[in-house]
Amino acid sequence: MTFLNLILLGGAAAFAIPLIIHLLNRRRLQVVHWGAMHLLEDVMRKNHQRLKLEQLLLLLIRIALPIILALLMARPVLTGMRQFAGEQQISTVILVDDSYGMQAGDATGSRFSRAREEISQIIDQLPRGSDASIVLMGSGGRTLLDEPTTVLESLPAHLRDRQALGNSVDVTDSLRRAAGEFELMQHAAREVIIVSGFQASAWGGEHGSGRLAALESLTDSPTPPAVTLLPVGGGSTDNISVGPVSVSAIILGVGQRFSVRAEVTNHGTSGQTDIPVHFDVNDQRIRTSRISLAPGQVTQVLFNHTFDEPGDHHIHLSTEGDALAEDNHFHLVLPVWDEVPAVLVNGVPGQRPLEGETDFLEIALQPFRSTDASLNDLITSEVVLTNRLNWDLISENVRVVALANVERLDRRQLEELERFVDQGGGLIVFPGDRIDTAWYNEEFHRDGTGLLPLRLGPIGQPRVQRGTATSGARIAARRFTHPTLEYFNDPRNGRLSDALFTRWYQLEEPIDEAAASLVNIFSRLDTGDPLFVEQAYGNGRVLQLAVPADNDWGNLPTQPVYVPLMQRLVTHVAASSAPPVNLLAGEPLRAIFPESVAGQRLVVVDAEGQEHMAEVRELDGRGVLEFTETRKPGLYRVLPPSWDGPEDEAPEEQRFAFNLSLLESDLTPLSDEQLNSLATELNAQLVRSAADHSVLDRARRFGQEIWKPLLWFVLFLLFAELLLQQWMARRRLA
Template identity: 30%
Template structure:
């Protein structure tokens, strides 16, 4: 509906009659006279005269339109939205949703995005009058629901202004969709004529998580999306930290990998630094070159000299957004591990014993001490072993086990234990495939792969040993290894796996020089992951050498060859010792160490021993203050800690165990470094919110007050009308001069005979004059 804010100015429409009055009063009326000698010219000149009248009428209409446009523009015409009434004294209820997430701390010219949001929110407050109500909802992602500054709409606008002035950017992620949902609930009880929600944010796409039900606007609430995004992005951040194992081992180099992302429009070079245990000096430093809108991995290595809990962080150079320039981590360095090893081929001669190299590798430690203790049993005694005392069980060339031992092992791994299996010449593949794999077994069986045939020929076996018909001669395999008897070597390694990440750097162990005289061809089962492949024996990139799978709460790994030198030269290669350490450390880690990084604002479950009752747990926050873990809603983890708004290292202290604290870290959501917007125009807003006319996108936060008026009262047309009036004012003199030149010619010119015949004056070169036609009177007026 069209209405006018200043209808009194519509009186000015009468001014459109002024050009008409002038035209009528100045019209020439000539006396008609008939000349017999010129009568034959009359018809032609009448046609010319009528054409000139039409063009003069067009000029008159332009002049009248100019006056009318100017008068209507002064009356301020307004297109009102459907269902809205023009009430200047209408009551209003407003909820200001202000994004105070980490990305709003981005600074340009000393002004942060949050500063822009505050200034725009103040504009909305300034437009409110006495009796209007307002509230503030903060869009930073917290445990539970977004923070509501005023639980109910308040008429005390001064308090609302003070709350806005006190806002600072947090280290939390963004939850715009949740904040808008809370704002709608606040407005539901309101009886105001106009209910409005203003979202002041950089409108990151990652801050919106809504389905079709949440996206639809189901009431008459106006939603304003006020964008305060940076004009140009120049920011790099540490968005993730990964490391080789969840718990490194004492004296073994430990790999830390950090992902550095450049979200700017130009390539950047930054310096990444690794800090350990709060030291002021970094233990590692790397230059990182990143392309625009790309990320790069930087790697560090560190060796811990003592066990227990350690923490650290990776930092980069300061830039426009300080919140994402560092990322924390924490873990427990294992100073002692107990491993139960089942020896399938024991020997009185140490060097020929199946576990000789494995035990030697694990019992070699700094200064003669080892963090690993290996307890050995044979297959016959395995069923009586107390498996719950060991985080890891290792099979070495075990032929088979009784059915009761297999069920016991399944229960152990399902409850969180781990199993590492090495094959060999004593293995009974039929037992492995029937009892340890298959759909009838728990979780599809313990093994992550079925055993096919043995590729190659073991040096310690005859060509076709009895009881193992699957042995193949070496000539059936194409590519050889480092000796005439080798049939394959390590060809591919999954360096993204925590246990194998260190080997991407050859100085920590080169796996490519490990060769095999024989190995089992493996067929991975569903859900299994291949971690290493050989150079031969497979249909796609080589046969699997090392395969892993999840089994309940535990893990199982299967190595296709032997743990000793019978089928491979691996035990005498330098990479064998760190490889054994890595696998053992990875599989022996406790469940607590497998917890992922937590994001700031999230609820952190606090594990404890259920047999000892519910303990009193104190959590020391990064700023030095302390909080308490409280009862949560998850029966599996009754204790939780929710005050994780600050990034950094948190220390868990359990009453009665103050000397054995534990650590966890909270980090900023990596998506806060990304400034890709959800939408950038009104057209996109209609598309995202299903073409709802009650959603308004405001690209310029400084004009939010104007956008508010237009949405509540309508769209102002006066700017467009004033522009049309200016265009008409420029068109009128050009049109008038053109009509005059075409029909009357410049002063002092005499029409040619052709021009008299057509009634139109053409263009002539400068200085040219027309010649008078014979028998023509130049000053005669015809009618």
């Protein structure tokens, strides 16, 4: 403990005054020679102890008063909790939440603008020569400047240009980034300040473990930083968000009708009526639905549409009317293809309709053509016998090859098929009763280096339970995450578990972990055996099923789900070579071009229409363009490279949609209690403003001044003295 006004501590000597008065009072006593001592003695026996105690207490209070008063005026400072030495320079990393939730606020400004003000004040208060860095927490941690700076004034200026457009905060990543920044900084005294709206959805309990691990990496250093939390909440929590959005097809064909189902959520505490939900396609308004939402309600809005032209089409769903506009939009890019040519290799042709191995599959892939409807099918299939499978057939624009109960391929066919998949084609393998299992396992699978993802085991049978065989195995019902099956999570789109299988191949799962990580078993039977397995092969993809394409081993082909399931499986493997086009804001944009384009610089148009240049690099025999400035949600376009070839073959522009994760849409901040427990968890101190921070900083540098509690204590003693005296006087009078 030190004192700011040490001289005034001498005032404590004033304690002698009440003591002297007390002693003098005692000296001025009278002496009485008394006879009735026995009457007095009784009283004294009972009261003496208490009286003495009262007198002593009163005296102590009176002595304590001048001492504490002097102590108070000397301004004592507790140095026990001091972390930094005096005016020592400090390295500060400010983590600022720039997720879009920070755009919320009230009439005085958004949360982000308040955060900016507080940060600029905090930076103002840093001692000269300190260095500082700002880490933006939205869309994964990233730094505002390339490296920490000692030109402190530049930081608020840079921050002023920023808007809160980031995706949800990534605390773990931001803390790691902060640790990285400290490595570049000079001073031993360190502080991390987290400025955020502290929304419950992003900071709640379930995000705790990674956060702590990241914090440990920060505090494990020999000079662990002090951690301070500065919440900048406030404002209305009313908000409406659009998304997520699901589409009925993975790839659309021209003229194919599809539906878009969008979720609209009211995160606020008040009901909303007559909210418009707009459905725009390629910047043209197609339809507007009006809905009402109770507090906390989620509603689905369904739009149907058909595209007339192939290409990447932009779908934009939006609503309006609330304060936080960022999450009122959802963008979607849908690839529309003219057609997906597929070759179905029929291993066992039939004599009558639906007897052939591929008959059901053929109908499922082009249902409209089969029924002579005027509508268009996306997939155009050609059925061939095994011996007709050759390079000339499949190299011509074919995207998918399906093998149905093919006994075996000859060596040349196998090599051509491998080449086909390696270059980006899709392959679907249906087994059957005619296949040569030994060839499949040795040549086709080839210890994991071949096309076939898994070895074929024995043929599975329904389990025997209590003496009677069950009717068969079904697809294990669960929530599907694979893009081909997601569609069936909604029971309105049919139930996969209705299908019953009487026999199937028991596919052998690799024991080796590395090998297992290469294959994706995305659906199983309820016996636990794999049903659908996929594996990447070169630029293409192979899909293996445990059951045949016809109804010999089960009733799947006669189920309503068969058509959409097969359509989705085929379009999935067909589209496998194309990089994802619907992404989260902040994720990198990847566009694939022919190898010949590598080295060219192309134009990327971002969501606000600004043009950026990006270079196409050569990677694995393809030209890859990567663009990372995608924090702003919306439509991004990569304009086609200059083209010397024929005009009708010129590549089209590629489109990408970036959306916000909807985590930040719920604007409810952490309660005070939760904030306190968060502060405890992070071993941090909680301040409410830059002014609070400056008080805290002073305490950290010089120790905590304790004159305030002392003042309260003096007041308490004064009152105690008064009350005690009054009480004693009342007893005297009684």
